[in-house]
Amino acid sequence: xxxxxxxxxxxxxxxxxxxxxxxxxxxxxxxxxxxxxxxxxxxxxxxxxxxxxxxxxxxxxxxxxxxxxxxxxxxxxxxxxxxxxxxxxxxxxxx
Amino acid sequence: xxxxxxxxxxxxxxxxxxxxxxxxxxxxxxxxxxxxxxxxxxxxxxxxxxxxxxxxxxxxxxxxxxxxxxxxxxxxxxxxxxxxxxxxxxxxxxxxxxxxxxxxxxxxxxxxxxxxxxxxxxxxxxxxxxxxxxxxxxxxxxxxxxxxxxxxxxxxxxxxxxxxxxxxxxxxxxxxxxxxxxxxxxxxxxxxxxxxxxxxxxxxxxxxxxxxxxxxxxxxxxxxxxxxxxxxxxxxxxxxxxxxxxxxxxxxxxxxxxxxxxxxxxxxxxxxxxxxxxxxxxxxxxxxxxxxxxxxxxxxxxxxxxxxxxxxxxxxxxxxxxxxxxxxxxxxxxxxxxxxxxxxxxxxxxxxxxxxxxxxxxxxxxxxxxxxxxxxxxxxxxxxxxxxxxxxxxxxxxxxxxxxxxxxxxxxxxxxxxxxxxxxxxxxxxxxxxxxxxxxxxxxxxxxxxxxxxxxxxxxxxxxxxxxxxxxxxxxxxxxxxxxxxxxxxxxxxxxxxxxxxxxxxxxxxxxxxxxxxxxxxxxxxxxxxxxx
Amino acid sequence: xxxxxxxxxxxxxxxxxxxxxxxxxxxxxxxxxxxxxxxxxxxxxxxxxxxxxxxxxxxxxxxxxxxxxxxxxxxxxxxxxxxxxxxxxxxxxxxxxxxxxxxxxxxxxxxxxxxxxxxxxxxxxxxxxxxxxxxxxxxxxxxxxxxxxxxxxxxxxxxxxxxxxxxxxxxxxxxxxxxxxxxxxxxxxxxxxxxxxxxxxxxx
Numbered sequence: 010x011x012x013x014x015x016x017x018x019x020x021x022x023x024x025x026x027x028x029x030x031x032x033x034x035x036x037x038x039x040x041x042x043x044x045x046x047x048x049x050x051x052x053x054x055x056x057x058x059x060x061x062x063x064x065x066x067x068x069x070x071x072x073x074x075x076x077x078x079x080x081x082x083x084x085x086x087x088x089x090x091x092x093x094x095x096x097x098x099x100x101x102x103x104x
Numbered sequence: 105x106x107x108x109x110x111x112x113x114x115x116x117x118x119x120x121x122x123x124x125x126x127x128x129x130x131x132x133x134x135x136x137x138x139x140x141x142x143x144x145x146x147x148x149x150x151x152x153x154x155x156x157x158x159x160x161x162x163x164x165x166x167x168x169x170x171x172x173x174x175x176x177x178x179x180x181x182x183x184x185x186x187x188x189x190x191x192x193x194x195x196x197x198x199x200x201x202x203x204x205x206x207x208x209x210x211x212x213x214x215x216x217x218x219x220x221x222x223x224x225x226x227x228x229x230x231x232x233x234x235x236x237x238x239x240x241x242x243x244x245x246x247x248x249x250x251x252x253x254x255x256x257x258x259x260x261x262x263x264x265x266x267x268x269x270x271x272x273x274x275x276x277x278x279x280x281x282x283x284x285x286x287x288x289x290x291x292x293x294x295x296x297x298x299x300x301x302x303x304x305x306x307x308x309x310x311x312x313x314x315x316x317x318x319x320x321x322x323x324x325x326x327x328x329x330x331x332x333x334x335x336x337x338x339x340x341x342x343x344x345x346x347x348x349x350x351x352x353x354x355x356x357x358x359x360x361x362x363x364x365x366x367x368x369x370x371x372x373x374x375x376x377x378x379x380x381x382x383x384x385x386x387x388x389x390x391x392x393x394x395x396x397x398x399x400x401x402x403x404x405x406x407x408x409x410x411x412x413x414x415x416x417x418x419x420x421x422x423x424x425x426x427x428x429x430x431x432x433x434x435x436x437x438x439x440x441x442x443x444x445x446x447x448x449x450x451x452x453x454x455x456x457x458x459x460x461x462x463x464x465x466x467x468x469x470x471x472x473x474x475x476x477x478x479x480x481x482x483x484x485x486x487x488x489x490x491x492x493x494x495x496x497x498x499x500x501x502x503x504x505x506x507x508x509x510x511x512x513x514x515x516x517x518x519x520x521x522x523x524x525x526x527x528x529x530x531x532x533x534x535x536x537x538x539x540x541x542x543x544x545x546x547x548x549x550x551x552x553x554x555x556x557x558x559x560x561x562x563x564x565x566x567x568x569x570x571x572x573x574x575x576x577x578x579x580x581x582x583x584x585x586x587x588x589x590x591x592x593x594x595x596x597x598x599x600x601x602x603x604x605x606x607x608x609x610x611x612x613x614x615x616x617x618x619x620x621x622x623x624x625x626x627x628x629x630x631x632x633x634x635x636x637x
Numbered sequence: 638x639x640x641x642x643x644x645x646x647x648x649x650x651x652x653x654x655x656x657x658x659x660x661x662x663x664x665x666x667x668x669x670x671x672x673x674x675x676x677x678x679x680x681x682x683x684x685x686x687x688x689x690x691x692x693x694x695x696x697x698x699x700x701x702x703x704x705x706x707x708x709x710x711x712x713x714x715x716x717x718x719x720x721x722x723x724x725x726x727x728x729x730x731x732x733x734x735x736x737x738x739x740x741x742x743x744x745x746x747x748x749x750x751x752x753x754x755x756x757x758x759x760x761x762x763x764x765x766x767x768x769x770x771x772x773x774x775x776x777x778x779x780x781x782x783x784x785x786x787x788x789x790x791x792x793x794x795x796x797x798x799x800x801x802x803x804x805x806x807x808x809x810x811x812x813x814x815x816x817x818x819x820x821x822x823x824x825x826x827x828x829x830x831x832x833x834x835x836x837x838x839x840x841x
Contacts, residue, residue: 018717018720018721019713019716019717020717021714021717021718024710024713024714024717025710027710028706028707028709028710031706032703032706035699035702035703035706035834038835038839039695039699039839042695042839042840050840051679051840054835054836054839054840055835057835058831058832058834058835061831062828062831062832065709065824065827065828065831066824066828068713069709069710069712069713069820069824069827070713070820070821070824071716071817078286078655079654079655079658082658082659082662083658083662086314086662086665086666089314089398089401090665090666090669092401092402093354093401093402093669093673094672094673094676096402096405096417096420096421097350097354097673097676097677098676098677098680099414099416099417099420100346100350100405100413100414100416100417101414101677101680101681102414102680103414103415103416103417104412104413104414212649212652212656213652213656275663279656279659279660279663280656282655282659283652283655283656283659286652286655287649287651287652287655288652313659313662313663314662314663314666315666316663317663317664317666317667317669317670318666318667318669318670320667320670321667321668321670321671322670324784325674325780328759328776328780332759332760332776332779332780333759333760333776334759334773334776334777334779334780335759335769335772335773335776336674336678336773336776336777341769341772341773341776342682342768342769342770342772342773343678343769343773344677344678344681347674347677347678350673351670351673351674354670
């Protein structure tokens, strides 16, 4: 079979909306650095990056429109990676 | 013309002779290419091991100086780990058998498969050049610990780059197998009708995919340290050497599951066949396989108990290490239960499988000694560790490999081997193996350090016994290999299913034709179904 | 259902796409390893990182971020346009993506040359003068953005190959998974930069 599984073609304007959202989030993440957030600065930066990445995965990379198997795999990989970081920090945060 | 005429040996594609082999995208030929390459490097690394044991037969310098010894154990480790045991079972038997066992014509990406082998050869050659260039053979151990790995003047770059290339080979094989199993199972073969060797390969493939990149980037950082002084692991520049250890073991611990999961898969194939009984607890084995793959990601710190981690880290890693032993134990229980009230057929694959159970148990139990914080303090970096990993890796993967070659030999080569010589080889090898590695447990507890070319006089007795065992074991290896070689050429022709196995590979001729199946089968039974046969 | 063994295979586009996603996972973890290193080192060198990051130009970083985001949109659109059968638009969108990638590399070149001119590169005597935190920051900066730039080059090469295949009509509305895969790779390169940008440019 040559059908990749999706019969719905994403309209161009969806991609434009997503780009605008991404650019706005980028602007916000820069704006946020002018506030004194202290330790929250890292979390804020990572939060924006995560939201942007989620949009890229779901729309540009089609996870929203594809069969669930792809999204499940992405979540598994994400889980493994985050767990590895957390466990690594069990060493560094408690020294 | 029906290309399924004759066996796959007769269908060489565009080229003849050697060229027909090294350009082939047939998974069976690629599996054999891996078999021959791995055998060559295994023999080389085994000789290195033998030389080490000769050096250790007496205290002080016996046949070599310390620097040479360090180079030897480094190359022995690099070769055995990256070139033999990690690729071993998946590359040889995974490649040959996976498509057959799931009722497919080949893997999902045959050309990528050939490329994986080429990467293997290329990586091996790059790593081996480290032995011959100006700086001298690497002497860091296969673990390349920082900061020594970037202070030493020995040839680190080719060793590290070779390992990096080999990592790619491993990743691409894993990727190929995952897609193969997702997309190419025969009609009717649901996931829970898939045999256990493919399931083992599936869990292994995910680890190959997700863990190997971490060692890849870590090796690149070692290059960065040596060439650019980036300083991440260099205490002189504010970096942390323990961070290197974390990254190294984040891959290298899951790597041991890349090694053992396929081995366990092989045992799950052999035991039902030679007990003529369905595997006990198929679903439990499937779940245990996936659990080992997942939990195995989070125990890496047990290689680092003495490195200076926080108490929290120590407790968590020890706890998780004990946890990960449970699914392995479940499998051992299930394998034994498979034999209970079975109709046992005494053949070499069965001998290898049962002796696997014995050595794997010992290796696993000694792992608990190492996994417990209090006891590990005493045996870390001693001969006890060396005994543990040889029992579990050589005993585990090695025995499974020999079991697999004796099990699938008739299918692969279309001939039978001599049972008497195979059995003799197994007996001699097994005795040698136990004699070689058991004393190391005692030597380690008594305090003999690992990776030393010299030792205190009180360790002499144990070392003599151990080195003697090495000679016996190598003799056993010789018998086994010669028997297999001779039988491949001169052995009596084998039938389609000499052992009465129930999985799909036994439904095609021995050896199989080029595209495996005349017609892709439709699967209705679960695997290992011995009812009404 | 059985089928006789033949040479002609039905092409499995889903297999191809899954394969690409799996490869993307390996790339994510490759950079993930660096991300772990960054987190640990920054955790122990908060102030030094904060100060060292002031050497980087937020506007340059922002421009590069905007460029890559736009290029992600254009390549995503090309997957739709190929399915609509619009060959010209597809060729145009892929070409724009490649062009933006090249501009990104040019910007990187200028950024890096400024740093190197000021002696801010791994192993320099200037860095040694500043101390460990700065050494590690710039070691990470060059290593991570360098590896990323290599992936931009790889991405451009892949897209150039895809562009050629669209031009030859080897990729079209009935068979476009290779364009999808090329696009996925490009999005990966974008996602990596989405994280690199705040980690290096937005901590001052």
